[in-house]
Amino acid sequence: MAIAARDFRELKLDGMSRRFGSLDALKGVTLNVRRGEFIALLGPSGCGKSTALNCLAGLLTLSGGSIWLDSTRIDRLKPEERGFGMVFQNYALFPHMSVKRNIGFGLSMQRRASADIKKKVDEALSIVRLGDQGEKLPGQLSGGQQQRVAIARAIVVEPPLVLMDEPLSNLDAKLRLEMRAEIRRIHDLIGSATIYVTHDQEEALSLADRIVVMRDGAVRQVGSPAELYAQPAHADVAEFMGYRNLLRAQASKSGQLMNVRIGVADVQGTPVGTAAEGDAIVAIRPDDLRTGADGPLAVAVESAQYHGRDFYCSGRAADGVELYFCSEHSVAKGERVRLAADPSRVLVYAREDLP
């Protein structure tokens, strides 16, 4: 493979901070990224993930902390001196240049020989499967094709690090799934590190080796997709990872587990982090809360949506608590059902964990 990432072992963010006026957009982000890793920065809008990416690219200067590529400090370098590839949310293709000239732009900035440029551009075009579109202008391409040109343009210079800023947010659902697989394939092919910003937890789970969940400019949790899915460290991370049922409850110890009282029902759950007896927050994914004749929670069905295999439902308990759950068989509005969840899938957090 001729397109291969420039060699490095580790990218280190050390207390990376950025302030806009009186607003702390980034509050000391520390993270190590190894070569070949795919990292997703995940968080709601305004959490600082795009700021972090722009700081890495050099488009924003830091107001504190440092960035290291192995033993070289790079946070004072201009973007053109860093040599990272970046894929912008709006693709930022040069509208007056053909696809080939867009992709070759970085190489021509390095003053490579034109035969060399042509060869590498053709390779990049075939990697993103756009071999026959090279002479077109970006305006003549579809959104997905433009997206692939943007990726080709970023990887053709063989950057040690590829930065992607919500690159799929402008595509339709089907294309998004296709491009997701494509991005991971290209990442594996070139072997550089990728840092991928997204607010879509599903995208992060399916793409990344490690996910960094951010909130209010700080890192809340770093972990593998499986860890984040099964064991969010904080209630707000759980909320973001699809634990739609976030309920206030009273907790009491019961061996390794905890008893939690949700309204009038008693449920067993697993304590996480600083969870203690007394006021607590209980987090349950809708697909872990299932209908069953002997379940402890009783609700009246309020809505049911057919999602292929399951029905995604919501219901209200006698005390007014709203619960989201799944049902394998059809339920009717107003029907009374009982719900149960495995204690290992009921996570109990300290009340103050939800800011």
Add this chain to the structure above:
Amino acid sequence: MNDCANEVAQRWPLRVRLASRDLDGVTLLALPAILFVVALFIYPFAHGLVLSFMPKAGDWLANYRKFFSEPFLYDTIGATLWLAVPATVINVLLSVPVAMRVRRLQRRRILTTILVAPITLGTVLIAEGLLNYLGPQGWFNRSLALLGLGPARLVHNYTGVMLSLIMSGFPFTFLLTLSHVTGLDPSLEQAASTLGATARARFWRIVLPLMAQGLAINLCLSFVQTFSVFPSAVLLGAPAGATRVISIAAYQAAYEQYDYSMASAVAMIMGFVQLAVVTLILSVRALAYRGAVGGGKG
């Protein structure tokens, strides 16, 4: 095929057929503007054109023949171009770096206001000021005298008119250029910088090609504005000599010789010279990229 078309034409009422060609009640809203253009532009232009072919003496082309046989008259074309072209080019070239700098400023509005103030002053006031400051007894020449340097002739000649054209024309050009520059998607330049392009390369490879369309229009508008220079050529120039521009020739024909037919001919010639230059600029423009200047979707 024809039968079918006839059938459609007969079956549908006129209103529907017009609407399918985008002609409906809303189209009437264009009427005032059209009347305005006809009354204030097309009619005077046609009137002048016809008038220019009805000379006081001689056959229908006598005015034009006279213009192009007397150096006193045809030299005005060169004199005007010699003022208008450099002034336009200087204004447009100067406006690009200033606009590139100003777009990143936080207090853009204050600076823009300062730069635009000369527009509101008007040419006559600028001429007044220049006469006072740069004239033989102005502070500039008095300062020079203190330094033991001879007086510099800066008014009542070519230099005076040129200075005035730049001062009154620049704000206009600058505002147009600023709107082109700020219309560029900043992510394009950011993308170029992550690909290793220095500020200089970003300007030549990204900013300038995308601005070329706007700069061409800008050149046309500035040129037309400076070509019809009259007050500053009279007040600050040498109206009988180096800055005897074409509009002075037209004025003299109309109000000193009372030969409206000749004046119309001069005006027509003036119009065609402008048209020729604008056509030239626009045909060069056709070589540049024309299309959206955004970076993609979004």
